[in-house]
Amino acid sequence: MIADYQKRCQQRVDRCLDTLFAPPHPQLERLYRAMRYSVMNGGKRVRPLLVYAACEALDGDRADADGAACAVELIHAYSLVHDDLPAMDDDDLRRGQPTTHKAFDEACAILAGDGLQSLAFEALAAETHNPADPALRLQMLISLARAAGPAGMVGGQAIDLGSVGLKLDRAALELMHRHKTGALIEASVRLGALASGRADTEKLAALQQYAQAVGLAFQVQDDILDVESDTATLGKHQGADIARDKPTYPALLGLDEAKRYALELRDLALAAIEPFPASAEPLRELARFVVERRS
Amino acid sequence: MIADYQKRCQQRVDRCLDTLFAPPHPQLERLYRAMRYSVMNGGKRVRPLLVYAACEALDGDRADADGAACAVELIHAYSLVHDDLPAMDDDDLRRGQPTTHKAFDEACAILAGDGLQSLAFEALAAETHNPADPALRLQMLISLARAAGPAGMVGGQAIDLGSVGLKLDRAALELMHRHKTGALIEASVRLGALASGRADTEKLAALQQYAQAVGLAFQVQDDILDVESDTATLGKHQGADIARDKPTYPALLGLDEAKRYALELRDLALAAIEPFPASAEPLRELARFVVERRS
Structure with a gap:
């Protein structure tokens, strides 16, 4: 959807x-x-x-x-x-x-x-x-x-x-x-x-919390996908970003902890807009998609 | 002033x-x-x-x-x-x-x-x-x-x-x-x-005419000064812009005609704001200054 x-x-x-x-x-x-x-x-x-x-x-x-x-x-x-x-x-x-x-x-x-x-x-x-x-x-x-x-x-x-x-x-x-x-x-x-x-101020604050969490989740998941796609295609546990000495969440936290963090951010995003009506469904779907996507 | x-x-x-x-x-x-x-x-x-x-x-x-x-x-x-x-x-x-x-x-x-x-x-x-x-x-x-x-x-x-x-x-x-x-x-x-x-629309139109004329006068005078300062310092009738094959008004029109054009533009600028009150004096001064400046 x-x-x-x-x-x-x-x-x-x-x-x-x-x-x-x-x-x-x-x-x-x-x-x-x-x-x-x-x-x-x-x-x-x-x-x-x-x-x-x-x-x-x-x-x-x-x-x-x-x-x-x-x-x-x-x-x-x-x-x-x-x-x-x-x-x-x-x-x-x-x-x-x-x-x-x-x-x-x-x-x-x-x-x-x-x-x-x-x-x-x-x-x-x-x-x-x-x-x-x-x-x-x-x-x-x-x-x-x-x-x-x-x-x-x-x-x-x-x-x-x-x-x-x-x-x-x-x-x-x-x-x-x-x-x-x-x-x-x-x-x-x-x-x-x-x-x-x-x-209003309250809604803007809730949406800001949502956006901060989703934005960061997107980045964490990008780092995770970078490691995992390299693992799949190159057969080694070394992502392109890590190889280029670019700091990543899996490098800093470990892969499992990075995955946990991405899910935590998704939940934070969903909680922020929990009081919103059904018309906020696309925002919710997006928060889920960001951490579930495989590319 | x-x-x-x-x-x-x-x-x-x-x-x-x-x-x-x-x-x-x-x-x-x-x-x-x-x-x-x-x-x-x-x-x-x-x-x-x-x-x-x-x-x-x-x-x-x-x-x-x-x-x-x-x-x-x-x-x-x-x-x-x-x-x-x-x-x-x-x-x-x-x-x-x-x-x-x-x-x-x-x-x-x-x-x-x-x-x-x-x-x-x-x-x-x-x-x-x-x-x-x-x-x-x-x-x-x-x-x-x-x-x-x-x-x-x-x-x-x-x-x-x-x-x-x-x-x-x-x-x-x-x-x-x-x-x-x-x-x-x-x-x-x-x-x-x-x-x-x-x-209002009328004043904005008058000021636009003023600005177009002053802007162009500024450019023409720049070209003139480029020729004349080079003439003075290098002793030849060849400006830096002309030497670099950059088109200039003196090159296109001749020096005398370029000077006449600069004055014409100044007069156009002044005529555009002629109906304005005394508070427009700085605009008028500027139009005169643009073509009289020596650097």
Whole structure:
């Protein structure tokens, strides 16, 4: 069922994203092509899903969450383009396709990323696809700017790059994840809730707890899958992340304890939204899926 | 007198900018230091000056324009950090100091630029230093996002990089400048006018005409100064830009015609705001200064 829901969210946000890349001038054709290439890549759209699911959990109208769904995906896409650059993680492939700086060039990839960040804020400030109430849109904009910026996602990438070769303890690892991926996941849930027009302080706090737990569970499970898939394919108990001396939860806690931790986080997430009505079912399904998935 | 006004605007926006770079976490210290280094560099703050001057031209309160003044400078600063990168213009020095990727490293410069862009939108969305009316702040945010993004400043840099080695005609040169520097200059004037809370369609249109003319005049005069300073120092009629095969107005029009064009643009700018009251004097002074300056 979560697979169907994911598919519907993906199609919905992709339709909306697809309208953003018409070059306003022939000389801008290549830049817009690079932005489109970086976004319209068949991504699973996990963050837009969280936006829609949080909006529906509070019985909001999906149509008011389209702007936020686009915005979080545009921020995510820009961060991948910049993270893949030679000066950063230096990756040639993403989802089996050449990364943006390989398909175009480095300068074009830097500019495409920069442009996608601006488009994200434009998508969230616009009257269409967002709640009509300007005060609500401003609250959403502030949340996204903080989550995307140096105190959030950008800071997380800086911490990650600064940790290469260091032995991180559990607190340091969690700090990095909380910034690098957690901040935008939290913002996705918060933006969806705000877009519903029915969020109050209590509900926002519950959803924040949910998002923190799910975001971390996602990361822990990723680390577990990295170990287990390597074990299956390579026949040795050594994951790619461990081999690269990247700190992981199985390396820090042991595999069994890491698995226990993932389940604990799932339960924390479910407990946080326990009082929510049936419309919160997609959020619940997602929390279960995150720790049950095999890839 | 414009020098005094410039100094006051500079001090005012610098005080406001200076508060933005306190790292929220020790692990983020280096990133915040790189952002501060990129912004607090003794810049003239021409764009903030335009924000304040436009706000005052409509008898607005400067205090409501501080957020916009910070935002346009943060966007400008981030664009310089990214433009200086090896994959872009590959500059080692800016205002006689090492560029951000030289003083720190490339990854840190990319992230500092990304973070500065987020901070710009955060500064403009916040309740402090901006007009209280949320609808007004949203209008300002949309204007800034468009001016900074792929249809504005980022697009201009893409056009510029795509023009290397090409012979641009006057229309193509103007298209590039209108995007690369013109869009943010126009947005600065527009944001200041909106911040006053007293802008109407007619006044916004007049100020846009003013900003377009001043922005272009600035560029034409830059090209002229490039030729003339080289003539003085090198004893030959060959500017650095012409030598680098970069299209310039003197190269396209001849030096005398370029000078005539700069004066024409100044007069256009002055005519656009002719009906404005005495409070528009800083805008008028600036239009004169742009074509009279010798450096």
